[in-house]
Structures are given as structure tokens and as C-alpha cells.
Amino acid sequence: MANIQQVAQKAGVSVATVSRVLNNHATVTPKTRLKVEQAINELNYEPSMLGRNLRNSESRLLLVLIPSISNPFYTEIIDGIEDTAIKNNYNILLCDTDSNPQRENIYFNLVKNKLADGIISMDPAVDMQKLIDLAEHHPIIQCSEYDENSCIPYVTIDNELAAYHAVKHLIKLGHEKIALINSDEKFLYARQRRQGYERALSEFNLPINKEWIYNTTQLEFEFGQQAMKKLLQSDEKPSAVFAVSDTLAIGALKEINSHGLLVPDDISVVGFDKISFSSMTNPTLTTVSQPMYRMGCTAASMLIDSIQGNKVESIVLNHELVIRESTMG
Amino acid sequence: MANIQQVAQKAGVSVATVSRVLNNHATVTPKTRLKVEQAINELNYEPSMLGRNLRNSESRLLLVLIPSISNPFYTEIIDGIEDTAIKNNYNILLCDTDSNPQRENIYFNLVKNKLADGIISMDPAVDMQKLIDLAEHHPIIQCSEYDENSCIPYVTIDNELAAYHAVKHLIKLGHEKIALINSDEKFLYARQRRQGYERALSEFNLPINKEWIYNTTQLEFEFGQQAMKKLLQSDEKPSAVFAVSDTLAIGALKEINSHGLLVPDDISVVGFDKISFSSMTNPTLTTVSQPMYRMGCTAASMLIDSIQGNKVESIVLNHELVIRESTMG
DNA sequence: CTGAAAGCGCTAACAA
DNA sequence: TTGTTAGCGCTTTCAG
Helix, strand or coil, rough: CCCCCHHHHHHHHHHHHHHHHCCCCCCCCCCHHHHHHHHHHHCCCCCCCCHHHHHHCCCCEEEECCCCCCCCCHHHHHHHHHHHHHHHHHHHHHHHCCCCCCCCHHHHHHHCCCCCCCCEEEEEECCCHHHHHHHHHEEEECCCHHHHHHHCCCCEHHHHHHHHHHHHHHHHCCCCCCEECCCCCCCCCHHHHHHHHHHHHHCCCCCCCCHHHHEEECCHHHHHHHHHHHHHHHCCCEEEEEEEEEEHHHHHHHHHCCCCCCCCCEEEEECCHHHHHHHCCCCCEEEEEEHHHHHHHHHHHHHHHHHHHCCCCEEEEEEEECCCCCHCC | CCHHHHHHHHHHHCHHHHHHHCCCCCCCCHHHHHHHHHHHHHHCCCCHHHHHHHCCCCCEEEEEEEEECCCHHHHHHHHHHHHHHHCCCCCCCCCCCCHHHHHHHHHHHHHCCCCCEEECCCCCCCHHHHHHHHHHHHHEEECCCCCCCCCCCCEEEEEEHHHHHHHHHHHHCCCCCCEEEECCCCCCHHHHHHHHHHHHHHHHCCCCHHEEEEEEECCCHHCCCCCCCCHHHHHHHCCEEECCCCHHHHHHHHHHCCCCCCCCCCEEEEEEEEHHHHHHCCCEEEEEEECCCHHHHHHHHHHHHHHCCCCCCCEEEECCECCCHHCCC
């Protein structure tokens, strides 16, 4: 692989001139430019980012931390991030942390080591203290999941309100026995959605029944099935279920089905996220839709702003309840 | 952010000594080591990968090219790649190419520019010529999708045989009118699976009916629905469908359902990939399972081998037909 | 408009 | 055992 020296030599100019051509500095004669470009082509030369970054101390690479690429929820957000990044001449690198602090560390180092210019974190299980420390010296944005006390800017929806809307929808339908399949409440969004659930119930004077609240350790389908199985064993079966993620809701749907019960006739189900699967189930799933693409765009814009030294403010986007067959009794 | 100079100064040693401490060279007195470590801590120093890589010309970073993170098929493969990489002291970076040559280019440059040591490509739509050119100077492995004529080592399953098995299973069940929902036959796997489909039919003297072969442009659910809709309009409705991906099969399932038909009573369905959602559908989906995790491990091992200058051979792994409700008539 | 040279942060010969 | 120094590939002043 040729380097800038060889190009300069071949073109009969100095490395400085080659660099100028590479960076489109206007102060180069068309004639010299041509010579240099020819040399570049002949040698199949590609400038080294390493040298360039070392010099400029910027990489124009953004890191995106996701807990697991298997969660379809992140797909659209990432599209948004990617499109915005590219528009601004940045590129993104996806980092699957697997919610594993060790892997996380690796990616944090990429930033510390100037191999990336900033981070968008979407991992709810991220080591917050580390993220905060990192944020002191490096641009970081939290997307979707965040720590309210951290000073790290975030973009999110109002989870409490969204859950409130979902549950209120069920109540309006006449349901009084509404179960909650929540994830681990160590996550902020889980705590917020539970609050929304409880607020809706309280507002309509419905009691909060502990038996109808189930916390899963993970978000995969099977955990939704397991949760539903438990709920169906409770003394008084719920007539509706609100799950904090579509994957859990789909698992619940499956479990209800396999007990010979019908959705929504016997039990109504509401999910959260509007992943693409949610319209492939039978019945299709009522769900809370987050503006994921826009969320990604916003997060990327904020990060780039922050890299360029501007102060950025956290943003709360709007959600929307998408009513489909699973609550159309 | 402190640099090695400042650490050396603070510790009262030379930069070389600091470097030795960083790289665990045994030839440092415990006393000096301690001094250096203290200085490192006090200054909150983190070595710059940029400087280090520029010097060593290695980054210990592997690039993984995927066409789209929304395809669940890749999830497990990536787990395998990741685990193997980490075991060998490498890290991986996911690159979502969106099957977009421009994005592809960016990631190719990362390798050319020494920001990554090698690539595992899983993008069927990759620009093969570019990949081949790149492979001349850089370690590259093809995973799952590959070009048979390219000399770039690959790991895959026998797609022709897998399709043959799937269709034979349907034939053994008594089906004689078997449709194929295939993706774009510009992809090698699509051509191979079609061959397997045709071989099974021929072997049992069943005619190949053009009306029962449908090619989609993409793999999302909706394309499966659309395909199925067309197939249901054909003069003679097929009694079974083999789709080359679970996502397509699930779309087909949905479409069959919405026509008031039952799977498998009216139409049997077989998919391909065994994505996690395929056990959540109603009925659950019969599908061809690839050893995805092992595939990922193998690809990563091959790439690391290749980086270390060894010759590596292509590998074909075994598949397995997983029989579930959608073909249990 | 172009060239010479310094320096980004690091490692590894070579010297001491 | 430690220090000195060259150099990885590039950009950017400063001179010319």
C-alpha cells in the first residue's frame, strides 16, 4: 500500500502538495493537481486514516452502543442515526455490548483513544458511572434509555405518559383487571412505565393488584410466555395485559393462544415499540409507537453538535398509540 | 487528555520506559513500574490507539459487514464472531451496509486505512469485484453468502442440499404442488436453493410449474405476503410453499391466514433460517436451521488465521431441517 | 502556488 | 535496567 511520500515522489512534488490535493485546498494549480491525481491513481494510493486522525485528532466516526442487535426495536433508530451521520460526513460503527461491562469498556476505549469522536448509548444496562466519567471529556448522547441525574443529554419519549395512554385505552374498553408485564425495574423506562400504569389505574379507581404485575429479567419472547403463564395461574385472571415491549407481548399472545384462549375476546393485549413483527402476529398487536427514526436522527444531530463544541439540550419526543386487532374486541 | 510524554515527565522517566510499562515488558524494575503507574493514574492517562496502530500497523479490530441489522438471521452469527474475536484479543465492529455500495466503501476504507485488520462479509449484495480487489491486500472472509469463483475463503452451508431436503420433506408428506418463494436470483444462495427445489421435484417426477415460482426483491415480511397473494391467485393453488427465508415464510403464513385458509391443513409452509420469531407464529414454522453460532465462530477463526498470515480453506457446515407445526398435517 | 520541516502519540532499535 | 532517537503517514505553519 503506497503512502503519501511515494505519491509525492512519483508526481515530482512535495508531500505537502499531495496533502493539499487530497484535502481540496484551492491553492493548487490545475496542472499540479492533475500530476498528483495521476500518481495517486497509478499507485492505487489510499490515504491512511491513522496518520490523518493522529494529526487532526478526529476520526469522524461515531460509536453506537446497543445492548443486543437481536432486538428489532433498535433497527429504525439506527437507520436514523446512520442517515444523519452520513449527511454530516460522519460514519457510524455499531457496538453490540451484550450488556456486558467488559465489552462496553472496549468501546469506551475506542473513544478515549481517539478512534471515535463520540458515542450514542442505547444500552439501558450501561455502567452509568463510567458513562458519566467518560462524558466529562468526550461527547456522549443517551438515546431512549437515560439517567435523569447524569447531565448527559438524552433523547427519549415520555415513558410514563405513554404507559398511561396504553392502560387508559384498555380501561376505556371496559377492562378492570389489567395486568402489567414489565421488565426489570432497575431500568428507568421500566419504572416510568409502571408509574404510568399505576396512575391510569388510580385515576379510574381501579385497585393495583400485585398478582397482576410481573417482572421479567429479559425481553425475549420466551420471557413474555413465561410471564403470561404465571398470570394465567393467578386467582383471578386478568382480562387485559399491557407488556412494556412487543417481544414480551408477542410471547404473551402465544401463551394465551396455547391455552386455547382468544385475543382479544378473552384477553386483550397491548405492546410497546411497534416492531415490524407486531403486524405479523395473529391477531395484530396494539402497541405504543415511538418515533424511532426521528429519535435516531435527533440523537445523531445532538452528538455531532456536541462534538463541534456546542451545548446541547435533552429532547422528549412524542409517542403514539397504534390500535390494532389485539384490543379490538 | 494526557499523553505519554507527560506521564514520562511526571514519573521522571523516559517515554520508552512508560511504553514498556504499558506493554508489560518484563525488563522494568518494580520500583520504576510503580512510579510510572502512579503517574498514569494521577494523570488519568489512556494510551492512544492511533499512535499505537500507526506504529504497529495493526488495530486488532475486525469489521463485520451485514446488509441490515434488522434481519434476525445475522444475530447468532454475530454472537459467534464476537465470542471468538474476544477470545483472541480482537474486537469487532458491525457495519450496516444497507446493501448500499457507498456505505460499503466507507467500511472498505477502514481496512485500507489500517483502522481495522480484516473483514467478515455477510452481505450478499456486496460489490464482489471490490471485495476481490480488497482481498488482494487485506484479509477477508465471506460468511454465509459467497462467490464461488473469487478465491476469497468462505464458510457456508450447502444451500442446494438444504433446499432439496426441505422440498423432499414436503413431497414425502404427499404434496405434489409445491411453490417456491425465492429471493432475487442475483444472489448465489437464491440460485442454489432453487436448484435444490428443482432437483427434489425432478427426482420425484413432479413437473416444475413456473406459476409456482415467485421471486421477491427483498426479504421483509411484506414481500412474503405479496408473493403468497400472487400464488393464491394462480390457476391451480399450490398445497405447500417453500420460502427461502423465515421472514418471507411468515409473511406467507399471514397472507394464507387472512384468506381464511389454514396452515398446514390447506397449505403447508417451510421457511429457512430458524429465526427466533419462527417459533412464535401460529402455527410454529418448519424451517431449515443453519449452525449460525458455529458459522460465526468459524468465520472469525478463519479471519484471525488469515490476519496472522496463514492460508485458510473454505468450510461447508451442516444444516438441519426442524419440523414444526406448519408441516404437521 | 509550492516546499521544507515540525510534530501528532507511540514503539523499538540501539546505546549506555 | 533505562534513555535516546528515528520514524509510522499525515497536515499545517512558515518561507520562499
